[in-house]
Amino acid sequence: MHLQRLLKTASFKLTALYVLLFGLSVAALATVFYFNAVRVLDAQERARIQSEASMLRGEYERGGLPALLSGIRERQRGRIAGGLDYTVYRGDGTRLFGNLPKVPFEKGWKHTSGPPDGDEPPGQLEQLLVYRLPLSNGLWLMVGDDIGHIRELGHVIEDMSIWGLLLAVTLGVIGGAALSLAFLRRIDSITRTAEAIIAGDMARRIPLRGADDDIDRLATTLNRMLDRIGSLVESVRHVSNDIAHDLRTPLARLRQVLEDGRRSARTPAEYEATTERAIREIDSILETFSAILRIAQIEAGTRRSGFRRLDLSGLAESLVHSFAPVAEDGGKSLSASIAPGLVLEGDAELLTQMMVNLIENAIRHSRDGAAIVIGLRNGPAGAEFSVADDGPGIPAGERERIFRRFYRLERSRSTAGSGLGLSLVAAIANLHDAKIIVSDNHPGLKIVIVFSQAKSETARERPLSRAAE
Template sequence: MTAPSKLFRTTAFRLSLLYLAVFGLAASLAIGYIYWNINILLSRQLDESIQTELSGLAAQYRSGGLRQLVRTIAKRSETPGNSLYYVADRQGHRIAGNLGSISPDLLKETGPVEFAYQRPAQGGMERRLAFANVFHLTGGTQLLVGRDIEDRRVLSRVTRSAMLWGLGLMALIGIGGGLLVSRNLLARIDAITDTSRSIMAGDLSGRIPRNRSGDELDRLSESLNQMLARIEQLMAGLREVSDNIAHDLKTPLTRLRNRVERALHDPQNDLGYRETLEKTIEEADDLIKTFNALLSIARMEAGAGTGRWESLDAAALIADVAELYEPVAEERGLVLRADAEDPLPILGDRQLLGQALANLVDNAIKHGRPDEANGGSDQAPDILIEAHRTGGGQKMNSNGAAHSAGGKGMEMAEIVVSDRGPGIPEADRERVLERFVRLEASRSAPGSGLGLSLVAAVARLHGGDLKLGDNGPGLKAVLTLPMDGAVEAPGITGGS
């Protein structure tokens, strides 16, 4: 399809033509109506002025007869203006008036009549249009009283010409504007089409260009780009999960298979077989936990779970988790303490938030044991769970998208789990939030590398985030969640 035909087939150009036709019709009707009313007004004024003059001449005729009438018309004919007079005898010869000569047939008419006449002008005689009334007086005398209406005819001609030229220019400008708008719109649509084709070809990094005008196409492009970024992220996550599953689950599956194969080939007593089966079940349970964690993360990133949202007290939730894990911490020789403002209302899924907080505490218990070099002699608790209010500048919805809250900072609830262990290097704090990332290369400690990923997914689902920082020494995990009333109705998560 050629470029001109593409322009002519665009919706913008068709709408421009439609608007032009509607506006042209409306303008024509408006001008025609005005012109018609002006004609009626001028005709009425013309009739009234002629009738008024006829009344005055009739009074002169009644009072002084033909002589008085002729004297009055002769006097009025000397005054410049548009008034026309002509008095003729029975044979049609001119007696008085400012008309030089008229057609004899005109004097035979009775009542209103429109005729052409000539009068002297620069460079010769000019032909003009007049309107008059003809009366037959007693004795065969004819009287014509009229007005020059050439200016009215010129006005009509100028009005018609202006209307035609105006409509023509309007059509020219309208078509040109329609082509210009269509070309601009077509260029933007072509850009969207080209980007879509490149994405369908496999290039998920393509984005629709924006012109920063803030119009509807710009807003649509922004929304589509956000959607494309989310799709690219999900696809990258899917590839990463596939690679991680192949890498991280291959080893335990191979170990499980080798253990069972060794038990089949090596004769053992009942106790040996039982020990092998118990280890196999334990490893299978770990694999099931890993798959369940992956499924939970996938469900949260897909927006599932928002149907169970309720109003919660973060302080009470922290107290429950601290009470649950306090004996576990004591077994490892750690001191766990909870300190939270009361109350801290938040809106969310109790089970998911409890699991996220439990993952943070469990991670601190496993990896947060202090030593003398890291401040083990300090009086501070080994593991501290805190919660408090904090301000923010944006209002979050349930899918993690932020928007303006009318310029006012909104309140957020910060849940902080800190330990006194070796911590995490700053360069690795973002990376450990990804799936299957474990900092120890040997991976000797139990775990799948999904705990912090699940916490980050829960935070995104609730419109918050998870940040890891330095506790000096140790790790500080900060889970930020919107307070109840600062988050909108639950919806499908967008995440990041």
């Protein structure tokens, strides 16, 4: 059932190719080995025969025929297995000594065959290599040896190669099939996950095997993509839910205002008051809408193309100067420590709005007499812009949620606001690759924005005014 798919898998095809290449290289290796081994053995054999022959010639030249014959006999007496065969002929062809088959009298090498001596395969003659050396007085010395063992070695190598090849191919095919099956199973698990997600189980993710291999990396990337899609889908669903819910409240209020006016307003002044209230309600609804649009636009990321290098320190400092009197008038204090010379590629308008939202949040949601501290410093991970207060803070469990759209703490439901200010902050931070850290200020709340992209421009005096305030 799986066989057809198995044969089609890339892994199987690769294995087949690998087996073929491996087989070919084994064969090539065996061939080269065979020829080299035969060549080396043959050369050794010839060197041995030649040296024996020339030694015997030396003995003949010193002591004549008797010395030659006694030399041969002596060698034959001490003969061990694999010893050489010797034969001496007179010039007219009569054999003086030895039993090598007759070969033509020409100086040099000759392959010939003789009667079997028992170590050959059945039915074959003995294979002989003979060296022919003419001596003085028309004598010929023939020195030969059985070279059957060289051929035999060739056969052994051939057999080994064939078995090796068979084994390599078998193992390769089994291994390839096993690998393909494993590969297929993992592809199948990705397919099954995708099918489950299509069927509606948005929470499903591709299981990881734990090995840091290609498929796991692919699965991780796919899972991250699924997470991203999931969060987008989730946020779209949230927004539509939230719009429906959160706009119902102001719309219902508006309706009450108008109904109330119709029922009880009698004088023009009373009607005017009703109209004023209705306009205020409508304005707040419109503001919510434009905040939603703005967040959506920022999240679309198109603003990045307009990023310019800007003076983050200057921006923060000017905002501190602007908001310190506001805090003071509200019975709170605002102090700051701004490190000079921090620059960033970014959108000045959006960053201004982000900082203003954070500062205003601190001013509006802290207790009377609260101390708000604004900071900008060059931290280890980049520029850190922080706003801290010593107010009631936010319970640890709710800290992540404050950046969600329309999220409002229970206690601030009564104060005005769309609940979108911090979502906007999150969107702007995200656009600038900045991280938001919400922590406990013991007591109070501290929000830190870490701009990893910011740089410090030190040793340069900024021409910005440093008005004391």
